[in-house]
Amino acid sequence: MFTIRARSPGGRARTGALHLAHGDVQTPAFVPLATRAVVKTLEPREVAALGYELILGNTFHLFLTPGPELVAELGGLHRFMGWERPIITDSGGFQVFSMGHGGVADEIKGRGHSRDGSHGAIVAIEEEGVRFRSYVDGRERFMGPETSMAVQAALGSDIALVFDECTPFHVTREYTARSTERTHRWLERCLRWHARHGPEHQVLYGIVQGGVEPDLRLESAETVAASPCPGVAIGGSLGQDKEQMYEVVDLSAEALERRAPERPRHLLGIGDIDDLIAGVQRGVDTFDCALPTRLGRHGVALVPDPGARWRLDLAKARWRRSPAPILDGCPCPACAPGFSRSYLHYLLRARELTALRLVTLHNLTFVAGVMAQLREAIDAGRLPEAAAALRAGATSYSGRPGS
Amino acid sequence: MFTIRARSPGGRARTGALHLAHGDVQTPAFVPLATRAVVKTLEPREVAALGYELILGNTFHLFLTPGPELVAELGGLHRFMGWERPIITDSGGFQVFSMGHGGVADEIKGRGHSRDGSHGAIVAIEEEGVRFRSYVDGRERFMGPETSMAVQAALGSDIALVFDECTPFHVTREYTARSTERTHRWLERCLRWHARHGPEHQVLYGIVQGGVEPDLRLESAETVAASPCPGVAIGGSLGQDKEQMYEVVDLSAEALERRAPERPRHLLGIGDIDDLIAGVQRGVDTFDCALPTRLGRHGVALVPDPGARWRLDLAKARWRRSPAPILDGCPCPACAPGFSRSYLHYLLRARELTALRLVTLHNLTFVAGVMAQLREAIDAGRLPEAAAALRAGATSYSGRPGS
Numbered sequence: 179m180f181t182i183r184a185r186s187p188g189g190r191a192r193t194g195a196l197h198l199a200h201g202d203v204q205t206p207a208f209v210p211l212a213t214r215a216v217v218k219t220l221e222p223r224e225v226a227a228l229g230y231e232l233i234l235g236n237t238f239h240l241f242l243t244p245g246p247e248l249v250a251e252l253g254g255l256h257r258f259m260g261w262e263r264p265i266i267t268d269s270g271g272f273q274v275f276s277m278g279h280g281g282v283a284d285e286i287k288g289r290g291h292s293r294d295g296s297h298g299a300i301v302a303i304e305e306e307g308v309r310f311r312s313y314v315d316g317r318e319r320f321m322g323p324e325t326s327m328a329v330q331a332a333l334g335s336d337i338a339l340v341f342d343e344c345t346p347f348h349v350t351r352e353y354t355a356r357s358t359e360r361t362h363r364w365l366e367r368c369l370r371w372h373a374r375h376g377p378e379h380q381v382l383y384g385i386v387q388g389g390v391e392p393d394l395r396l397e398s399a400e401t402v403a404a405s406p407c408p409g410v411a412i413g414g415s416l417g418q419d420k421e422q423m424y425e426v427v428d429l430s431a432e433a434l435e436r437r438a439p440e441r442p443r444h445l446l447g448i449g450d451i452d453d454l455i456a457g458v459q460r461g462v463d464t465f466d467c468a469l470p471t472r473l474g475r476h477g478v479a480l481v482p483d484p485g486a487r488w489r490l491d492l493a494k495a496r497w498r499r500s501p502a503p504i505l506d507g508c509p510c511p512a513c514a515p516g517f518s519r520s521y522l523h524y525l526l527r528a529r530e531l532t533a534l535r536l537v538t539l540h541n542l543t544f545v546a547g548v549m550a551q552l553r554e555a556i557d558a559g560r561l562p563e564a565a566a567a568l569r570a571g572a573t574s575y576s577g578r579p580g581s
Numbered sequence: 582m583f584t585i586r587a588r589s590p591g592g593r594a595r596t597g598a599l600h601l602a603h604g605d606v607q608t609p610a611f612v613p614l615a616t617r618a619v620v621k622t623l624e625p626r627e628v629a630a631l632g633y634e635l636i637l638g639n640t641f642h643l644f645l646t647p648g649p650e651l652v653a654e655l656g657g658l659h660r661f662m663g664w665e666r667p668i669i670t671d672s673g674g675f676q677v678f679s680m681g682h683g684g685v686a687d688e689i690k691g692r693g694h695s696r697d698g699s700h701g702a703i704v705a706i707e708e709e710g711v712r713f714r715s716y717v718d719g720r721e722r723f724m725g726p727e728t729s730m731a732v733q734a735a736l737g738s739d740i741a742l743v744f745d746e747c748t749p750f751h752v753t754r755e756y757t758a759r760s761t762e763r764t765h766r767w768l769e770r771c772l773r774w775h776a777r778h779g780p781e782h783q784v785l786y787g788i789v790q791g792g793v794e795p796d797l798r799l800e801s802a803e804t805v806a807a808s809p810c811p812g813v814a815i816g817g818s819l820g821q822d823k824e825q826m827y828e829v830v831d832l833s834a835e836a837l838e839r840r841a842p843e844r845p846r847h848l849l850g851i852g853d854i855d856d857l858i859a860g861v862q863r864g865v866d867t868f869d870c871a872l873p874t875r876l877g878r879h880g881v882a883l884v885p886d887p888g889a890r891w892r893l894d895l896a897k898a899r900w901r902r903s904p905a906p907i908l909d910g911c912p913c914p915a916c917a918p919g920f921s922r923s924y925l926h927y928l929l930r931a932r933e934l935t936a937l938r939l940v941t942l943h944n945l946t947f948v949a950g951v952m953a954q955l956r957e958a959i960d961a962g963r964l965p966e967a968a969a970a971l972r973a974g975a976t977s978y979s980g981r982p983g984s
Contacts, residue, residue: 215927219934221914244901244927252904252923260918498647501655511624515663520655524618524647531622531934 179381179408180442180463186561190435190461193556196232196442198264198336199379200256203231205442206458206552208449208545209266209466214239215249215259218471219535220542222261228539229546232264232336234466237329238273241321242314246332254334266337266466269326269368269385272344272413272446274300274308303343305360323367331377338376339411340368342385347415354389361387362401369405383409383444386430390417399430403437410434411444412462423448424456431461451480451488451548455565458552470545474538477526479504479512480545482571492537497523505573510543512536547573582784582811583845583866589964593838593864596959599635599845601667601739602782603659606634608845609861609955611852611948612669612869617642618652618662621874622938623945625664631942632949635667635739637869640732641676644724645717649735657737669869670738672729672771672788674745675816675849677703677711706746708763726770734780741779742814743771745788750818757792757818764790765804772808786812786847789833793820802833806840813837814847815865826851827859834864854883854891854951858968861955873948877941880929882907882915883948885974895940900926908976913946915939950976 182194196203210217210225213236217225225233235255240246252258255265277300301309307322326341342361345354365384372382384402388394402410412430416423427445434443442463448454449467457465470480477493481504490504500519504512512522517536525533548568555564585597599606613620613628616639620628628636638658643649655661658668680703704712710725729744745764748757768787775785787805791797805813815833819826830848837846845866851857852870860868873883880896884907893907903922907915915925920939928936951971958967 214931214933215924216933216935219938221918221935221939223914223918243931244923248902248923251902252921258921258924260920260924499651499654511626515624515626517663518655518661520647520651521618521661521663524651528617528646530617530619531937532619532624534934535622535938536624 180440182440184557184559186459186556187559189459189561190431191458191552191556191561192461192463193553194442194463196264196337196464198232198381200262200264200336201231203264203464204553205463206549206556207232207464208454208470208549209234209444209464210471210542211236211466211468212259212261212265213468215255217542218475219531219538222259224539225261225542226263228542229550230263230542232266232464233261235259235265235267235333235335236270236273237267237326237333237339238270238321240267240333241270241325241329242312242319246329250332250334254332256334264336265333266383266444266464267330267333267335267339268446268466269339269341270321270329271326271339271342271385274310274321275303275344275346277310305363307341323364324371327368327371327376331372331375331380334377335380337383337409338372338380339383340365340385340407342387342413344414345387345389347390347418349389351389351391351394354387354391355394358387358389358394358398361385362398365402365405365407369407381408383407383411383442385411385413385446386434387414388430389415390422390426392429395426395429396433399433400437403434403441407441409442409444410438411446413446416448420450420453420456423453424460427457427462428460435461449545451545452484452569454545454548455552455568458556459561459565470541471538474541475534477522477533477537479537480541481505482568482573484569484571492519492522492533493526494523504537504540505544508540508543510540512540544573583843585843587960587962589862589959590962592862592964593834594861594955594959594964595864595866596956597845597866599667599740599867601635601784603665603667603739604634606667606867607956608866609952609959610635610867611857611873611952612637612847612867613874613945614639614869614871615662615664615668616871618658620945621878622934622941625662627942628664628945629666631945632953633666633945635669635867636664638662638668638670638736638738639673639676640670640729640736640742641673641724643670643736644673644728644732645715645722649732653735653737657735659737667739668736669740669786669847669867670733670736670742671849671869672742672744673724673732674729674742674788675747677713677724678706678747678749680713708766710744726767727774730771730774730779734775734778734783737780738783740786740812741775741783742786743768743788743810745790745816747817748790748792750793750821752792754792754794754797757790757794758797761790761792761797761801764788765801768805768808768810772810784811786810786814786845788814788816788849789837790817791833792818793825793829795832798829798832799836802836803840806837806844810844812845812847813841814849816849819851823856823859826856827863830860830865831863838864852948854948855887855972857948857951858955858971861959862964862968873944874941877944878937880925880936880940882940883944884908885971885976887972887974895922895925895936896929897926907940907943908947911943911946913943915943947976 787810
């Protein structure tokens, strides 16, 4: 289900394509979130028009509402939400454990208990699975490996992820070790359930855990590589800063390259521009992250300005009178018609939904452009130069973001 | 600036075109609101794609923020908001007086002090104008006929409305009489200011007031007809129910037909489907109203179901499992791709912005279709039949709304 087209000389980066039930996905690729069966503020045709071939639906949220039975009754997740291309569903593990652990969250503001602002509560983590209280109706619900697989089967995604515990950064090595062992046992149970009941068209990705402990990461990568999962995701706590995160990704991807070089590698929950570049260089094939869309809804536009963390906050008073678009030459629905920063600033301050949508469209356009540049560079055998240029603020557009 | 193409035999209904600085507008036409320089949840290109040729910007809100100076600096309202077709701006009178009077509002829920949910306060109504407290920063501001004209000049709209007092339903006849007299004096001042300082390209509409008093309405219609305003709007309190509203509109339009038959007539703030049909039959050329877009943001879709007031509330539990689109055969971005009521219901419950946008697009598509049918019927000399069919639930689409 994965073919490799070109490899970066002397590195692990590669271009290729996932061949999935609902179509092909050119890699390396960024995967926008469709948490609640929608890429927030957008329509499916718009996401497709930006060039995205794969989106990620959220098993945990869809399990609680509208429920997998209803989605199945309406023809599965693709039909329900009107998206004809491939879908990957996460396992729900991240969300379930976020409720208990907290702190993993990469919330922009650093607030909230979970990455999606949901407020539930874990009742018990057991070998069988996790009992928790639903944020929808307060009822006690259960999710374990088999539940997660059954929900993902009902949703009918192209790629399902195994149910895992997403260990946070602040726990002990012992906790991480025990948790990683349990995640490996859950991997076996997921594989068993999927082999018997999983939809023919759905492929299963294992998840590498192990926190920031190099030996646990290595062991986890080898365990997943030894499993028959056709794809692998790298998840869990990736460290306290970018340097440590890159080390953990590097270590995991290196082990996977050694043991399962032909399998696609997905990095969970990472989407800063510099992290996308770094991830591709380390051999990651796909990434999902709330960041580009969430920043958009906060009025923060992505721009080729590494010194400002690639961000331009349109709500800032300095843009009140600025006639410039977000980014000169950008082909997105915000920049191409020439909407000024002044206008977007005004709409954001007036809480007009149109602005959240326009900045979301811009951000997804920007990320799609970066990924396209990386793919082209790998195919052309000049990834190091392209990565350096991107890191210095180059884009395929003509514009200067600071103007 | 107005040419009449066809007249309904034995009636006042007519088709025609407004010839404005930024293009022509086929009439009868519905005018979507762009209160804060945006048709809520949409982009200008989308509003144009639905066939709309004229939108209405709000002088009061744009006066307070971002301010006419900033809009002028950014090239005027058209350029600021990226809308290249004609714009009409209301005078601000309605909003200023709503703060004091309340109750005029056609709020869906019947709550709130003004039609847009803004909360300000009138400090004093004087011959010169109105002093009020801004809902933006609490500062005392002033608006009179000249202010309103100057703001509309800075915005650069194609059609400006004269500053008027919008008298509510619950005041005495004496209050209405005095207020209407003052509105006529303000009309003179607006004309004077506009003749000296108004933009060349901008045309001015007078406003007929007079509450529900037939003699005051007649007098007001004659006063406006006697003025050199190239267009006329019908405003103010239109009664306590539809029957009285139709009488007031009928009376006003009849007087205008007698005294100024060649001038276009705009009906302010009316947009229920049956009211659009009734208004066209009584000789109204253009209508503006928040209703189609506001209903959309509340998840209420317009459908050809007169028995349900043309409304289908997608948030209702009965649609939870419905695979049907809002309206079979409807060409809008919600119905054409086949989004189910079940999906829209789910998105609305999950507070996903995409749903508000989709229902808004549906509603504006539906209203555009009704207006197109009315225009075609007048041109074909069969308005009574078409109006009866529309009132019975016919559309140009094939669908049945109750399915």
